[in-house]
Amino acid sequence: MKNIRIHLGSVEQVPLGQGHCFMVGHREVAVFRCRDGRLLAVENTCPHRGGPLAEGIIGEGKVVCPLHGHKFDLVTGQGSEGQECVKTFKVWEENSNIVLYMPLLNKTLVKEAV
Amino acid sequence: MKTKIVVIGNGMAGARAVEEILGRVPGKFDIVMFGAEPYGNYNRILLSNVLNQTQEAGDIFINPLSWYKENNITLHAGVKAVRIDTARKVVLGRQLHPQAAAYAVHEEDALLAGDIEETYDHVIIATGSRPFVPPMEGFGGEGTFLFRTIDDCDRIAEYAKGCKKAVVIGGGLLGLEAARGLMTHNVEVTIVEAAPQLMPAQLDTEAAQILKRTMEAMGLTVLTDRKTARIHRADGKITSLLFSDGATIPADMVVVSAGIRPITEVAKDSGLKVNKGIVCDDQMRTSDPHVFALGECVEHRGKLYGLVEPIWAQATVMADVISGFNPQAAYLGSKTGTKLKVMGVDLMSLGEKEAGADTDEVIVYREPNRGIYKKLVVRDNKLHGAILLGDADAADALIQMFLNEQSVPENRSDLLFGDVKGVAFIKAADLPDNAQICNCNGVCKKTIVEAISSGCETVASVGARTKAGKGCGSCRGLIAQIIEAKLGKASYDPSEHYYVPGIALEKSQLVAQIKAKGLKSVSAVFAALAEGKEDADSKVGLASLLKTIWPKEYEDERDARFINDRVHANIQKDGTFSVVPRIYAGVTTADELMRIAQAAVKYKVPMVKFTGGQRIDLLGVRKDDLPKIWKDLGMPSGHAYTKAFRTCKSCVGTDFCRYGLGDAIKMAQEIERRFQGLESPHKMKLATAGCARNCSEAYVKDLGAVAIGEGKWEIYVGGAAGANVRKGDLLCVVNSHEEVLKTMGRFMEYYREHGKYLERTYGFVERVGIDVLRGILVDDSLGICAQLDERVQKAVDAYKDPWKEAEVPAYPAQFEGPRLVEVLQEAENNG
Numbered sequence: 001m002k003n004i005r006i007h008l009g010s011v012e013q014v015p016l017g018q019g020h021c022f023m024v025g026h027r028e029v030a031v032f033r034c035r036d037g038r039l040l041a042v043e044n045t046c047p048h049r050g051g052p053l054a055e056g057i058i059g060e061g062k063v064v065c066p067l068h069g070h071k072f073d074l075v076t077g078q079g080s081e082g083q084e085c086v087k088t089f090k091v092w093e094e095n096s097n098i099v100l101y102m103p104l105l106n107k108t109l110v111k112e113a114v
Numbered sequence: 115m116k117t118k119i120v121v122i123g124n125g126m127a128g129a130r131a132v133e134e135i136l137g138r139v140p141g142k143f144d145i146v147m148f149g150a151e152p153y154g155n156y157n158r159i160l161l162s163n164v165l166n167q168t169q170e171a172g173d174i175f176i177n178p179l180s181w182y183k184e185n186n187i188t189l190h191a192g193v194k195a196v197r198i199d200t201a202r203k204v205v206l207g208r209q210l211h212p213q214a215a216a217y218a219v220h221e222e223d224a225l226l227a228g229d230i231e232e233t234y235d236h237v238i239i240a241t242g243s244r245p246f247v248p249p250m251e252g253f254g255g256e257g258t259f260l261f262r263t264i265d266d267c268d269r270i271a272e273y274a275k276g277c278k279k280a281v282v283i284g285g286g287l288l289g290l291e292a293a294r295g296l297m298t299h300n301v302e303v304t305i306v307e308a309a310p311q312l313m314p315a316q317l318d319t320e321a322a323q324i325l326k327r328t329m330e331a332m333g334l335t336v337l338t339d340r341k342t343a344r345i346h347r348a349d350g351k352i353t354s355l356l357f358s359d360g361a362t363i364p365a366d367m368v369v370v371s372a373g374i375r376p377i378t379e380v381a382k383d384s385g386l387k388v389n390k391g392i393v394c395d396d397q398m399r400t401s402d403p404h405v406f407a408l409g410e411c412v413e414h415r416g417k418l419y420g421l422v423e424p425i426w427a428q429a430t431v432m433a434d435v436i437s438g439f440n441p442q443a444a445y446l447g448s449k450t451g452t453k454l455k456v457m458g459v460d461l462m463s464l465g466e467k468e469a470g471a472d473t474d475e476v477i478v479y480r481e482p483n484r485g486i487y488k489k490l491v492v493r494d495n496k497l498h499g500a501i502l503l504g505d506a507d508a509a510d511a512l513i514q515m516f517l518n519e520q521s522v523p524e525n526r527s528d529l530l531f532g533d534v535k536g537v538a539f540i541k542a543a544d545l546p547d548n549a550q551i552c553n554c555n556g557v558c559k560k561t562i563v564e565a566i567s568s569g570c571e572t573v574a575s576v577g578a579r580t581k582a583g584k585g586c587g588s589c590r591g592l593i594a595q596i597i598e599a600k601l602g603k604a605s606y607d608p609s610e611h612y613y614v615p616g617i618a619l620e621k622s623q624l625v626a627q628i629k630a631k632g633l634k635s636v637s638a639v640f641a642a643l644a645e646g647k648e649d650a651d652s653k654v655g656l657a658s659l660l661k662t663i664w665p666k667e668y669e670d671e672r673d674a675r676f677i678n679d680r681v682h683a684n685i686q687k688d689g690t691f692s693v694v695p696r697i698y699a700g701v702t703t704a705d706e707l708m709r710i711a712q713a714a715v716k717y718k719v720p721m722v723k724f725t726g727g728q729r730i731d732l733l734g735v736r737k738d739d740l741p742k743i744w745k746d747l748g749m750p751s752g753h754a755y756t757k758a759f760r761t762c763k764s765c766v767g768t769d770f771c772r773y774g775l776g777d778a779i780k781m782a783q784e785i786e787r788r789f790q791g792l793e794s795p796h797k798m799k800l801a802t803a804g805c806a807r808n809c810s811e812a813y814v815k816d817l818g819a820v821a822i823g824e825g826k827w828e829i830y831v832g833g834a835a836g837a838n839v840r841k842g843d844l845l846c847v848v849n850s851h852e853e854v855l856k857t858m859g860r861f862m863e864y865y866r867e868h869g870k871y872l873e874r875t876y877g878f879v880e881r882v883g884i885d886v887l888r889g890i891l892v893d894d895s896l897g898i899c900a901q902l903d904e905r906v907q908k909a910v911d912a913y914k915d916p917w918k919e920a921e922v923p924a925y926p927a928q929f930e931g932p933r934l935v936e937v938l939q940e941a942e943n944n945g
Contacts, residue, residue: 008935014164015925017673018680021932028932035637035673044932052689054388055677059616066677066685071650108835 030054123240127409134433165295185472243374252345259830299331316463413457424448465499616649635669684755699782700728741920767804776821795869832879
């Protein structure tokens with residue numbers, strides 16, 4: 001699988017200090033915009049009971065799952081409970097847009113640029 | 115220059131006060147202690163064990179001399195503090211003559227020359243008590259002893275070697291213990307008591323009789339109703355005692371253990387107010403604001419205490435106040451009960467030993483041959499007093515019941531025989547290892563005990579290790595009990611008092627800083643008070659607090675809101691939401707029902723369900739449908755998802771019910787219209803009832819109003835019917851709807867300002883005390899009612915229906931679901 005750059009659009013789509021969920025092919029990715037401007041991204045699904053991490057509260061580079069409070073480091077993916085962890089993705093800002101860098105998806109779901 | 119505390123008294127109370135202060139603010143204070151006894155401090159209660167030779171003197175020290183060194187405490191051992199110069203703020207002490215008794219009222223010749231002076235910022239007086247000697251001739255000098263200190267024990271044990279017949283004057287607890295101790299030194303012991311019975315403070319006549327027989331069976335001679343008039347000597351040695359009725363008994367040593375009296379000279383000589391004891395207020399301050407006092411030397415609300423638990427409670431409050439940790443801490447007095455072994459016999463005594471009123475119920479069980487006696491005095495269905503002698507299995511249940519003022523079970527004999535079905539208490543230490551303590555996280559007792567064994571000494575650390583107590587939190591009291599049972603006491607963990615985990619301040623300090631620095635947003639608070647560290651777990655608590663402090667000016671950063679409060683709906687397990695529109699007092703209309711039904715159809719709502727709050731819940735709604743469904747409903751938010759006023763349920767009341775004494779429906783509607791959405795430390799669920807049949811469950815609500823006729827309403831607070839069940843306490847009776855609204859508003863505002871974050875009203879009311887609350891909110895004892903009324907009015911005026919954000923979202927992405935992204939393929943590895 002190859003990594004590809006994916007444009008998610010304006011950074012303003014993600015409210016400051018919060019997260020937003022993007023569906024990229026079959027994957028749900030939670031992108032967070034920290035108050036200091038950093039962008040961080042993890043898979044949206046909490047390994048505990050499938051909660052939507054994009055809806056969680058963030059602080060100091062961590063997100064708290066809204067369902068049961070499991071906490072995940074958004075840089076390392078390491079979870080607060082036992083061996084739980086989430087997949088992390090590289091993400092950054094380019095000209096006020098969000099660029100996500102992740103493994104190439106199933107070819108049939110990838111659309112050609114117009 | 116550190117703040118300096120001088121402690122006068124190095125006994126159990128003084129040492130505990132210092133330990134509590136060090137536990138809160140290590141290194142903040144310079145501490146100097148004056149102690150008349152030339153030792154580190156020890157457990158005076160265990161002196162009986164030293165006398166009866168089951169323990170060595172060295173074993174009973176709590177803090178040996180090395181403790182003072184390790185904590186940088188200057189100890190003036192064997193030095194008596196003689197005066198506090200409150201003008202110069204200096205304590206003056208004099209070295210005690212080595213042969214002088216530490217507690218004697220010192221004449222000049224017992225004190226060596228040369229003053230030791232210590233300046234102070236605060237003084238803590240903990241001078242304790244001295245033994246009381248009943249008036250008689252011949253006491254003092256060879257062969258006579260008091261029983262109060264380690265030195266006393268040594269001298270008694272030494273002298274007993276050469277004696278045959280010892281007399282102990284005093285048939286109370288300490289006298290009986292002294293007698294038992296002496297018996298182990300091979301002397302015949304006679305107890306002499308002036309009252310007609312033994313242990314007049316704890317036992318009634320019959321129990322005392324049974325105890326006397328038990329003692330006699332052990333080999334003691336017991337003489338009651340005897341006052342000693344004189345101790346006879348020949349050649350300086352004691353030969354006999356003469357009683358006031360002319361009778362005599364032979365004796366060669368006399369130990370007096372006839373009670374204690376507070377040591378108050380240093381306070382008196384320093385101009386402080388002294389009654390029977392040193393008079394202190396609820397913060398343990400004397401008549402001088404820089405001088406505190408605690409322990410046996412203190413008189414608090416007219417009471418003196420000689421038991422350990424009230425004194426530990428005083429130490430906690432004093433430490434909270436002096437360290438600045440909780441400037442509002444207050445000691446309100448203690449209900450006392452004793453549970454102990456006297457000469458190996460189990461004994462428990464609580465409250466009143468005799469019936470006081472004709473309507474008091476007295477239940478007695480006697481088995482004289484086995485020395486067993488059990489008595490209950492029941493008043494108004496509550497335990498007014500109890501005695502257990504010889505078999506104290508039921509003691510813990512009774513003590514719990516007494517202290518918590520719980521109602522006694524209908525079958526009173528259940529209480530006497532340790533089988534307490536139907537009593538809502540649990541003694542954690544008695545539960546088996548596999549008992550589940552924390553239901554939320556499924557943690558059993560064994561796991562908790564293992565955590566304690568491996569070093570967890572606080573509820574918080576046990577929770578961090580095992581998850582116990584981290585769910586709803588209602589088992590935290592049990593966890594504390596288990597810790598205490600295992601370690602003797604639960605350790606002090608300052609972080610238990612932090613309002614939010616990310617900022618090291620308790621609530622009142624945090625509020626003070628926020629107001630002083632004008633911090634109006636969560637990020638401002640982090641910047642100013644946490645060096646910019648934005649702890650995710652602290653955001654929501656801070657947001658709630660800030661909204662209470664600044665109703666209009668709060669800068670609402672939405673990222674500090676929990677998801678429920680960002681979208682004004684309750685998140686469900688699958689990421690959908692539940693929608694509960696407000697239905698005031700549980701009274702709806704056909705038109706509302708039709709709108710709800712239409713919305714359910716239109717948005718394909720999977721489940722429509724009635725809630726406990728007499729409303730309707732639409733479950734399974736998608737996030738991006740929320741604003742649309744609110745617009746279609748045209749009803750305001752029911753706030754079913756957040757820490758605020760939720761509902762005011764109602765019964766039918768005078769509208770239709772043949773038993774109704776008040777218009778419960780109108781009252782509930784008025785309450786709900788006024789207080790809808792008011793933020794609070796935790797949710798508030800209310801109800802009104804048209805009569806005492808309580809169909810709407812008003813007795814078990816955070817606030818409840820019950821009509822009693824003639825326009826009057828009873829107001830109850832602190833009720834609960836969830837994970838915990840508690841009947842509310844009656845706050846007051848008022849005469850009109852307006853007064854109900856006013857009183858409820860005051861309570862709610864006081865709770866908003868003083869409740870801990872996530873503390874339900876049932877915890878808050880128990881913590882503060884209903885009597886204190888009544889004083890503040892009804893009698894206006896603090897003079898703050900006008901301000902409370904004003905502030906709650908401001909909060910009410912600031913109410914906005916959150917569902918109006920359907921019209922104008924607070925920010926564009928507020929209700930957006932996942933965004934589908936079209937992928938543009940690009941050259942790889944351009945990262």
